Amino acid sequence: MTDIGFVRADMVDAKPAPNRTSGAIAWAQKNLFATPLDGVLTVLGVVFLLWIVPPLYNFFIGHAVGPSGTVEECRMENAGACWAYISSEMEFFIYGFYDIPQQWRPNIVFALGAALLIPLLIPKVPFKRTNAVLFLFAYPVVSYFLLAGGVFGLMPIPTEKWGGLLVTLIISVVGITLSFPLGIILALGRQSKMPVIKTLCIGFIELVRAVPLISVLFMASIMLPLFMPQGMTIDKFLRALVGVTLFTSAYMAEVVRGGLQAIPRGQYEAGASLGLSYWQRMYFIILPQALKHVIPGIVNSFIALFKDTSLVYIVGMKDLLEAVKTKNDTALEWQSANTATTGYLFAAMVFWVFCFSMSRYSIFMERRLNTGYKR
């Protein structure tokens, strides 16, 4: 017999067998009232829900003014969200100051993008290679000329007039498509045995990752013009794109490096013994395995980039957030107690839908590609 106080000396009595193991009551017993403490937490959770849900429901739906409502209804006492404001300013939120008769052009760009992207995302659709080439190379060129105009008799529309969701989507799509290959190259450079290239890549990655995006954007918007030869101006849009792309590629490089490090040495050596060149080895053997490992990380970087596009507001670009804020501050005809809140909630919902679907898609792909690790 031990005399140590904190060691149990006698056996605990066995628990009786459970009465039910399936059905609603058993589920509630297991998930809501497993222990008395669980019961207390459940009660507190329900109380919290009862407290928070009715006001939220009233604000979003119950007392909200529908899309066809008027500003007078929004200004009434106890009125909820003012969806009428959103629906009346929707054009501005999507296109910014893009000329209204020309808005079919961004529409075509949106439609083309969806038509090319959706089949690319669905694994079963054939012609992936053609599809990818079209999306990555043909689509940007077509979109640029469609949006900017100046050719084929299209009215030129300067980038200052672009705005709203259009700009947010352009920056994020361009940023994603450019930062991904750039990140892979940086990651490979960091793994390289050549000291000069390795040092350069490490220096770039660590420097960019150490500073906030805002300061990179400041640098791109203030210092890039200084770096260029006299008389040469860079479009403000392009400066922001450069900043966002460089920033994300550094993060992407670290994600890809994680994947590269997870590949056993034997794979590199097997590739080399087959007589494959460095790039062949990377393209056919290493990267397909490495990238598969880090899909969640890659998509997380995409999501971060999509959210970070809102920061271009600080260097004077007109993205969705800027459009909403401008209207909140200046649309005097829609002034009411809940206008600003509704505007920001709308922007939040748009961002949320994009980010959440990206994260769900990454989970889907992760499961699909999880070959060879299934048990």
Add this chain to the structure above:
Amino acid sequence: MTTLDTGRAAAPRVSFFNDPVIRGIIYQVVVAGLLVGFIAWIVGNTAANLAAQNKTTGFDFLWKTAGFDISFSLLPWSRGSFYWEAFLVGITNTLLVAFIGIILATMLGFTLGIARLSSNFIISRLATVYIETIRNIPLLLQLFFWYFAVLKAMPAVRESLALPFDIFINQRGLMVPRPTPDQEFAWVMITFGIAVVVATALSVWAMRTRTLTGHYPRQVVLAGKAADAFVTFLIAFAALLVLFAVIFPISNAPVLAAILAVLLAALSVTRFAALTRGVLSFVIAFLVLDTALGSMFSWLPSLFVTVLGAAVALVIARVVYTGALERPPSEARFPLALMAVIVIGAPALVYWLSGATLAFEVPVLQRFNFVGGLQLPPEFVALAFGLTIYTASFIAETVRAGIQAVNKGQTEAAQSLGLKEGDRLRLVIVPQAMRVIIPPLTSQYLNLTKNSSLGAAIGYPELVNVFAGTALNQTGRAIECIALTMLVYLIFSLLTSLIMNWYNARVSLVER
């Protein structure tokens, strides 16, 4: 000994340009050459551009008068201050908001991360909804929401919302009382420091003795029992006083409360200690629930609220009571109450004996604005709040991943040793989870610090706003200002990774 003959011929001669070594050197020379050329081109362009704009370069501007206002500063600041002082103000403001954000986000994030893993359906779903909502919305948007839609929509100064403890919220921010300690209060602080040292030493000694002998030292156990009873008395007295004075007003409330508290404290040293805990937890839970429910559902009849509160409190009390029955005897428990009595009691005693005063300067509404107290500008409140809410969702995911990374076998092994839930978490799961949690947690802290630069968008005077914003615009020294700003963040980042490397080396698994 024989010489080894590998039978391997010398590597075949390859042509000069196919030799991987020579190729590598050529590549590197080309890259280095391109880079040098590129930098030279940029430097040349920049010099030409600056000359064309008649701008000078150099860091001499740091010693010039800044001449602008900074709305919020911990350091003394006036229009006559120098640019290097603005730089320091920016750094301290960044560090201040980052520090507060980190503390609050850690608390909220750990709670949410554990809640998401809870076996309770409602609790885990609530945490999931919070995390999935918040982390998919840009931080800048959240900051705008808190700043422009919530804080700016607060009532004007004259109609300030008054919160308990003389705290006020209005359009101009959060007004809190400012502690104004007098000379003697220094002694209280010194005593507090000594008490912390004494308590630490005492607990180290007690733990060490227990490790060696299996028992806490007898003196510590005795003192611990006394401290337990004393703390029980204090808590019981306070809770009962509120109950009798506020909820069910009766005459002679203090006397009755004191008598009952003494009884409870006496009970707590007998073998009916669990009963004390049950009764106390009922009273406290009832007080909290009655107040909270009453204010959350003000439309419910108060009798209903009271009955509901009492019912839930009864369940809680039962939980605590059964838990307390299972508690090991006080001889086997760490004397937490004793440490609390030392750390809090000693300074309190000195405070009382020395006649020191700790007054609070309360913000008072004058004609146009609040005067006195500590006035936190809305920019600060929005930024700290937004950073906390946002980063907490990421910390929660980090915590969840860390706990899930601990092998299930560890939990089962701990269960088979007969460790209880709390001990299992404290001794087996958490130490192993921390090894996984801490590195990403640190990078979340770093992210929070970097994200505090978004304060620039809502006008909080942090480093980017003050230095890469105002100072840059006034001096036109773009390169210098941005370089200095980036340097600060670079130093933060390097320091963090140094500490992290040291930590990782310390906690990494020692394998064969």
